[in-house]
Amino acid sequence: MQNILQKSGGALLALMLLTGTAAAQKRAGGKAQQSQWIHINTSGQLEYKTTPRGDRIMDFSYAGYKGGGVRLPEVREVITLYPVAGDNAPNIQKAIDSAATLPLADGFRGAVVLASGSFPCEQTITLRSSGIVLRGSGPASKIIMTGKPHVAIRVEAPVQTTLSGGKALITDVYLPSGTDRISVADVTGFEVGDGVMITKPVTPEWVRFMGMDTLVRDGKKQTWITGELSVERTIKAINGNTITVDVPLTDNYDAVFIKPGATVQKIIKTGGVQNAGVERLLIEAPEQSVTISQGHHSAIRTRGLTDGWIREVQIRNTVNSIGIGGKRITVTGVDIRHTVPTIGAAKPADLSADGAQLLFDRCFIHGDNVFFLATGAKVSGPIVLLNCTFTGNGWIQPHQRWATGLLIDDCKVPDGGIDFMNRGQMGSGHGWAIGWAVAWNCQAMSYLNQQPPGAYNWVIGSAGEKQQRAMPFNREPLLPEGIYDAHGTPVAPRSLYLAQLKDRLGDAVLKAIGYTSIFNTD
Numbered sequence: 001m002q003n004i005l006q007k008s009g010g011a012l013l014a015l016m017l018l019t020g021t022a023a024a025q026k027r028a029g030g031k032a033q034q035s036q037w038i039h040i041n042t043s044g045q046l047e048y049k050t051t052p053r054g055d056r057i058m059d060f061s062y063a064g065y066k067g068g069g070v071r072l073p074e075v076r077e078v079i080t081l082y083p084v085a086g087d088n089a090p091n092i093q094k095a096i097d098s099a100a101t102l103p104l105a106d107g108f109r110g111a112v113v114l115a116s117g118s119f120p121c122e123q124t125i126t127l128r129s130s131g132i133v134l135r136g137s138g139p140a141s142k143i144i145m146t147g148k149p150h151v152a153i154r155v156e157a158p159v160q161t162t163l164s165g166g167k168a169l170i171t172d173v174y175l176p177s178g179t180d181r182i183s184v185a186d187v188t189g190f191e192v193g194d195g196v197m198i199t200k201p202v203t204p205e206w207v208r209f210m211g212m213d214t215l216v217r218d219g220k221k222q223t224w225i226t227g228e229l230s231v232e233r234t235i236k237a238i239n240g241n242t243i244t245v246d247v248p249l250t251d252n253y254d255a256v257f258i259k260p261g262a263t264v265q266k267i268i269k270t271g272g273v274q275n276a277g278v279e280r281l282l283i284e285a286p287e288q289s290v291t292i293s294q295g296h297h298s299a300i301r302t303r304g305l306t307d308g309w310i311r312e313v314q315i316r317n318t319v320n321s322i323g324i325g326g327k328r329i330t331v332t333g334v335d336i337r338h339t340v341p342t343i344g345a346a347k348p349a350d351l352s353a354d355g356a357q358l359l360f361d362r363c364f365i366h367g368d369n370v371f372f373l374a375t376g377a378k379v380s381g382p383i384v385l386l387n388c389t390f391t392g393n394g395w396i397q398p399h400q401r402w403a404t405g406l407l408i409d410d411c412k413v414p415d416g417g418i419d420f421m422n423r424g425q426m427g428s429g430h431g432w433a434i435g436w437a438v439a440w441n442c443q444a445m446s447y448l449n450q451q452p453p454g455a456y457n458w459v460i461g462s463a464g465e466k467q468q469r470a471m472p473f474n475r476e477p478l479l480p481e482g483i484y485d486a487h488g489t490p491v492a493p494r495s496l497y498l499a500q501l502k503d504r505l506g507d508a509v510l511k512a513i514g515y516t517s518i519f520n521t522d
Contacts, residue, residue: 032492035460035485040493046503054176055252057438057458060407061500062247063384064359065309065330069501069509072277072309072330075133078102078110082117087146089123092134100129107131107275114281116140122147127155130274136281139314145285149295152283152318156303156325159272163197165189167263170198171241175253175262177404177436177455180236182243184264190243192235195267198249199230206257210453212431215424217473222429225401231380232267232327232356247357250380250405250436254454272304272326279311285318291344292320299336302326302355310334323352330359332514338367341393346427349374349399353383353406359497361513363388372413374399375434381405384497387521391415396444398434400427404455406437409497410521413444418464420457421448422479424471440496449482457482461491493518 034040037057041047048056061068079095081088095112102109109131116137121144127134134153143152168184175182182198190196202225207213215222233245243264253262278300285297296319300310305326312333315321321336336350350365354376363385365372372390375383375398382405385396389412396408397419408418420437423430435455439447444464449457459466459482466487468478485491493499499518501509515521 032494033461033486033489035491037458037460037483037485038496039491040499046499048178050176051456053174053252054179055436055456056176056178058178058248058250058382058405058436059500059504060382060384060405060409060438060497061504063357063382063407063497064361064513065328066307067247067328067357068359069505069512071512072311072332073108075108075111075135075277077113077135079112080115081112081119082115083119086120087122088119089121089125092119092121092125093123096125096127096132096134099132104131108133111135113137114141114143118142118144120144120146121152122150124151125153127153127276127278128157128273130276133277133279134281135279138280139282141281143281143283145283145297145318149297151298151301152285153278153300154302155273155276155278155305155308156301157271157273159304160270161197162268162270164266164268167265170253170262170264172253173255175249177250177252178248180245180248182245182264183241184243185241187238187241187243190235190238190264190266192238194235195269196233196235196243196245197230197265197267198233198245198262199228199265200253200258200262201228201260202226203258205259209257210432212429215429215431217425217428222425224429224431225378229378229380229402247382250382252455257454272306273308274306275308276305277309277311278313279309280313282314282316283318284316287317287340288319289340289343290319292342292346292348293344296320296348298323302329305329320348320352321350323349323354324358325354327355328357329355330361331363332359332361334360334363336363336365336367338370338392341368342370347371347394350394352376353403354379356380356382358383359386360384360388361386365390365394366392368393370394371399372396372416375403375406377401377403379403382407384409385411386495386497387411395419397421398437399423400430400433402432403434404436406434407497408437408439408442410441410495411439412442415445417446417448417467418442418444418459418462419448420459420482421450421469422452422471424473426472438496441490441494449484450479451482458485459483459487460485461489463488495521
């Protein structure tokens with residue numbers, strides 16, 4: 001731990017100096033610059049610039065528990081556990097399974113609370129029923145990972161998605177990224193409140209347009225994406241043959257490249273876990289100087305979770321620490337630290353985003369040779385990193401095969417980088433990893449901001465060195481840069497996510513998630 005503090009101390013001091021400089025500029029009457037892409041107009045509302053085809057920076061405010069702007073609940077305690085000799089995992093699991101038999105009240109059954117003390121665990125603890133919270137009594141409640149490599153806590157249950165009715169063909173010649181309105185050939189069978197799947201085929205024409213048809217590594221052809229790209233939404237309104245959905249689209253839909261065309265189809269979802277959380281405890285693993293292909297201890301995994309959270313959890317020395325799959329999930333106040341780095345060229349991800357409407361808020365990571373955040377294949381956001389600080393030799397780097405809709409908002413990566421990039425042949429053909437991503441008022445040592453064909457990435461109001469590179473393993477050509485706006489100069493508002501949240505739901509929602517202003521997130 002002492003080594004961590006020594007290594008991170010210089011970076012934290014630098015951040016304090018940068019923060020102090022900004023405060024001094026404010027006291028001296030300095031005024032933040034306005035972004036040309038989003039600014040607050042004279043009516044106090046956000047105003048957006050669009051591309052020639054109508055794309056815009058999306059409204060990211062739908063990320064988080066219950067769709068953003070909702071206070072995390074304090075769930076009543078139903079069972080308290082104290083440490084026992086030996087492996088505590090069976091005892092904790094038994095308590096969770098017992099709580100699962102309780103009736104739901106306002107969506108919750110209750111919290112299983114770990115008292116102060118050390119709880120050695122050789123096995124995974126699983127929350128598989130809705131309405132249950134696993135809570136510690138603060139960091140004095142320690143889950144000590146022992147035994148063979150495993151995941152400390154899983155929150156998961158299988159989800160069944162059933163297609164219902166026929167597919168309605170989307171008739172828009174071009175649907176811009178950021179829109180919430182879709183024109184279809186026939187709205188018969190659709191009603192307000194229906195869940196729908198919006199799907200576009202991955203065609204050879206689009207793969208060729210993206211330059212992803214020639215990936216070769218070690219003499220072998222690499223496949224970037226096949227099949228379909230699908231997102232789930234809920235119908236909010238129907239007007240004629242136009243459907244309005246609850247969350248804007250994170251990607252564009254260009255009929256030229258997706259023949260025979262994109263479709264909308266009603267879906268019915270069952271199963272999964274709703275209203276569940278892990279909070280206020282410490283998870284500690286032994287030091288693991290391993291490659292990611294070796295067995296290792298990980299902290300928390302969610303899958304099939306809707307409306308959940310991870311709150312104020314401290315994590316020590318896990319690898320691939322938190323993996324989030326599901327929808328409308330908040331991860332807040334998480335503190336991850338490593339005393340030794342992982343080894344090898346392939347890096348683990350301390351935060352892995354594999355779901356939609358995910359908010360990572362006020363998180364801290366210290367570690368070397370890591371991805372602080374990575375995204376999975378075909379992930380459609382919105383995904384938001386808000387007011388996070390990551391120190392050590394690592395990167396925020398969307399990772400593989402076309403994720404869309406990522407916001408890095410008021411985050412600090414003083415020793416590493418923020419990369420919106422084409423990963424090319426890396427990882428068996430990760431290729432273009434991200435489109436429609438934004439870094440807003442960030443501080444990083446470096447940025448690699450590349451612009452995919454037919455899409456945009458933005459770095460706005462951020463400070464750090466701009467880099468330009470070819471696709472990995474190539475010397476040329478240098479790939480086109482994404483958009484840099486007001487580089488080196490902060491823009492107003494300080495937080496885009498909070499400003500969009502306020503714009504959509506009003507001032508009160510900021511307090512609900514622990515903020516007071518869109519201009520000051522300290």
